[in-house]
Amino acid sequence: MSVPTATFDAIAEHIAQVLQVPRELLKPEVLISELGTDSLDLVEMAIDLQEEFDVVITQEEFASIRTLGELQSLVLGRQ
């Protein structure tokens, strides 16, 4: 299975699908806490990204990032 590159567009597409939010609202500066989701949705989002982009993010790392741009950098940096 080929692993896609974790561009911001690719990440945002996944988040939009998992969290059911309009793709156009997802920009690098958007705070994860602004996505208006409950904690289980965030678990689903985090694991979906790791499964898709074949990376590992720990609970501690996930808790330390604030924006979608930071999330994308973390995922890309792990590839």
Add this chain to the structure above:
Amino acid sequence: MTADDNDRWMLSYYRVSEINGALFFGQMARIMRPGYLQCQVTHHFADEAAHSSYWTSCMEDLGFYPEKQRATYQDRYFTALGVPANLMEVMAITLVFEKRVIGHYRRHLAHPDTHPRIRQTIERIMLDERRHVKYVRQALDEMGVRYGADFVRRTLERYEEADQDAYAKLISEFGERMTFLESAADPAASALTAGSLGS
């Protein structure tokens, strides 16, 4: 033998915890890569949903309806441990949780006044819970390759420690509801009271 208010509260708590478990594993099953673990997690999702149905039927047979409850034991876990951020952490929290559930149900079974209909439901559910522990243990062993065996071990230790606190708080908060469990004479229940896991 009749069911009382505590039974109604307790069984309603079991029921809503199983519902939340099903919703959680349903979310996981939806996003996982195809393969053995996806099959197991999907089965787990179906089991939890079935368990909530068993409790609903059990209560109906005992002549009462479930209480509306929202807070569950899983909520306590996420408050105590933080939400898991990767699949290994999900499996680790699941292992600790399943062991706790088995220990708690064993404790309920050990009580001599447990209604036969409740006993029947617990015994049916326990068969699935044991299978869950087995597949999750296997998954965690295999995840050592990707996540590092030491990281898996440390995560389990951290969650087991938090589980002790979460369960102690549950007993403390709902002590009156669970007094009957304190008198359960099962040796495994005594081990639980002392702080070790029951399975």
